[in-house]
Amino acid sequence: MRRIIMDCDPGQDDAVSLLMALASPEDLQILGITAVAGNVGLERTERNARMICQLAGRSDVPVYAGCDRPLMRPLITAENVHGQTGIDGIDVFDPTTPLADGHGVDFIIETLLAAEDDSITLVPSGPLTNLALAMMRAPDILPKIREIVAMGGAMREGGNFSPSAEFNILVDPEAAKIVFDCGRRITLAGLDVTHKVLATKERLAPIKAQDGVVPQAVYNMLAFFNRFDTQKYGSGGAPLHDPCTIAWLLKPELFQSKLCNVSVETHSALTLGHTAVDFWAVTDRPKNVRWLYDVDADGFFALLTERLARFPFEEMGDGQADAKDQPPRLTVLGSVNLDIVARADRLPVAGETVTGAELSRFPGGKGANQALAARRLGADVCLCARVGNDAAADEALALLRVDGVDLSHCISLADCPTGVALVVVDAGGENQIVVAPGANRRFAAESLKLPQAEALLCQLEVPMAVIEEAAAQQKAGLFVLNAAPVAPISPAVLRRVDVLIMNEIEAQALDGQLDSFQGLKALTLGAKGAMLMKGDKVIARATPPKVQVVDSTGAGDAFCAALTIALMSSVEYQEALDFACKVGARATTRHGAQPGMPHRNDLD
Structure with missing residues (x-):
């Protein structure tokens, strides 16, 4: 940059x-x-x-x-x-x-x-x-x-x-x-x-x-x-x-x-x-x-x-659109990071040094990624997050500002760095990620004032106490939790969750906790697609369209945002899953998690 x-x-x-x-x-x-x-x-x-x-x-x-x-x-x-x-x-x-x-x-x-x-x-x-x-x-x-x-x-x-x-x-x-x-x-x-x-x-x-x-x-x-x-x-x-x-x-x-x-x-x-x-x-x-x-x-x-085309759509008029024409309102609670990305021919194995990589910096964090993805898909999005009082915060929030994400609940913390993710991406687009959470870890539950919206989308890169407080404050509307990265989920949160999104590794780690979970489970399977489940019953399957994969870093976050928006619009489960897989695939065709997030018109 x-x-x-x-x-x-x-x-x-x-x-x-x-x-x-x-x-x-x-x-x-x-x-x-x-x-x-x-x-x-x-x-x-x-x-x-x-x-x-x-x-x-x-x-x-x-x-x-x-x-x-x-x-x-x-x-x-x-x-x-x-x-x-x-x-x-x-x-x-x-x-x-x-x-x-x-x-x-x-x-x-x-x-x-x-x-x-x-x-x-x-x-x-x-x-x-x-x-x-x-x-x-x-x-x-x-x-x-x-x-x-x-x-x-x-x-x-x-x-x-x-x-x-x-x-x-x-x-x-x-x-x-x-x-x-x-x-x-x-x-x-x-x-x-x-x-x-x-x-x-x-x-x-x-x-x-x-x-x-x-x-x-x-x-x-x-x-x-x-x-x-x-x-x-x-x-x-x-x-x-x-x-x-x-x-x-x-x-x-x-x-x-x-x-x-x-x-x-x-x-x-x-x-x-x-x-x-x-x-x-x-x-x-x-x-x-x-x-x-x-x-x-x-x-x-x-x-x-x-x-x-990147600028958010705003009508030059009296603003008196019918309610049915208003975009869905979504609150995203989660992390903001600056992604430092090394692109190498292959990923290192334990103890190995791989040289010859190219280094880039991108805005990231699962919360920020999902907020931007939802905004580009047409939602009215507010992001609740914490960043440091540093230059990295400006870089990390830059695309969100351009695309019109509401950052009024994204608070800067003194004497605390913005979160940083170290990402290695190989020639095939596969990645390894290590996160230094910084201000994300310092997010205090007592400081959360959650804006009410039609849906709430969370991840696990902020403290569980914050998500518990969000579950208590979000008394109505759709509650979607992306169980990433892997961490135990408190029973109070699981009781409130309507949709739980996991990949195969996360599902295995949470297997013992989900026996009594009554909500909808979305399981992502990488290039093989995804499926929706209620209990042990598969109710929808979808495979993504074939694309030239450049960087898979933001694919999961794009999927989460797309599935949430589709379910907010009350479409059939199969249609919602097809849409989420399509958006997730499209997000792999550009370098960087946030730059790769597609706009709605990119999907036509």
Whole structure:
């Protein structure tokens, strides 16, 4: 996962870039957003950035106001392109998300100085004033920068705001020169590549077809944005400049690039802001920039469309839907972990060391996984959990925030780490897991205030006393318990459980406890599927569809969430089990437990 600071001047294309990043917390941890004057004045760019964060449901990301003018020149703006608000095409409002205290440049400096070397990526998509001023004021921030991925400049495409210069560089060429000469790794998406990413009607159609506030806002902004550039260039759609930075971070294989020297003209009145790209290495100037020059445009729009689909559906209306149209309300009580995953050719046996693994970090924990899976399947989900007061908690909760899980009952505990799961996954997708529970173990039963819902879904990664208290508080509705990991279940809990979900190992361990259990038992059998039982009688069997297994870590949690939702809707047992097996199988086709959780429309 990359830790990034986004520096921008929204702008419709900046807004789309922000939304792509906000929808990708498993890949990008946004430490903060700094606004700069550019497309419009600073008072509108900082408001627009806050508005986009609120629209995305990400008020947890701080927005800072930076510089309101270039380093040495009068400000140039582009209302003729972006409209008076900067993001014309949607209804602009005053966001309730407040502006963060302090200047954006101070935030950049303080964040970098507190970081390890080569750890933070800067993603500027406007004039480079904030970054340049930070470098001038505190040169010791430079070793902290992992990479700068920026939108700006042009070679073959000439200029878009003067005959020679691209807008971001033209607004503050002195700042661009400082940044380009800083000595850190730079990737630059200039007009040569962004002019190939055209928002044509055909490419916007899948976005227009999506329900929800965010994709509709993107479609409406780009419909306005198109009106100027299609006339200017005679093309079928406007180029999406700024999102190329985020697309590069998410899927660099979409682009072709070349290491070049890029220098900025800061004196000539005729060619001010021109970027001299030494593409063919005809000089001996140092190669300071990775220059993006080609792109798989269809792949870019497929990525954009997929990321926009991640935002939870919200109706733009009076909210007076019929009760039958409301999503099922589910409370999930359980664990939150940060999964540290090593992928190796095979799993080690006892006492053996296996080398050559690749390491990744994903949000996880059975409670969090099941809450996210249920949310993506359409439920209104509240997660009751405990996390530490640390950076790992932000990573572990990131996807839940993006997908709209209610975290008002997810409490941070002081002086206690967030839980961590150490996961090893082999080439066939099988896994071994060891958990350091951290705050999950410190969950106190007396602190539980369970929100009432139609169903409660629990696991055994929190203390049994907490589950006993939940059983006492959940006096009505469906109570589902996933008996994982293996642990004795108190009689008080078993008496309240309606559905008990186990795998074969867990069922064997609990065999002596279940003689008097009167509820429904769901037994998962891995690749062989699952079955539902009442007492010793099998009442339904199902096998999963064949898929290419990549990572089975989250399959069981996806199954639990899907079975719970299906049973809440009162479908027949066979239909419920078929659905749960289908969802569980689909969850194995991507790396990481939470990133692999399918959305409802993935199952069609």
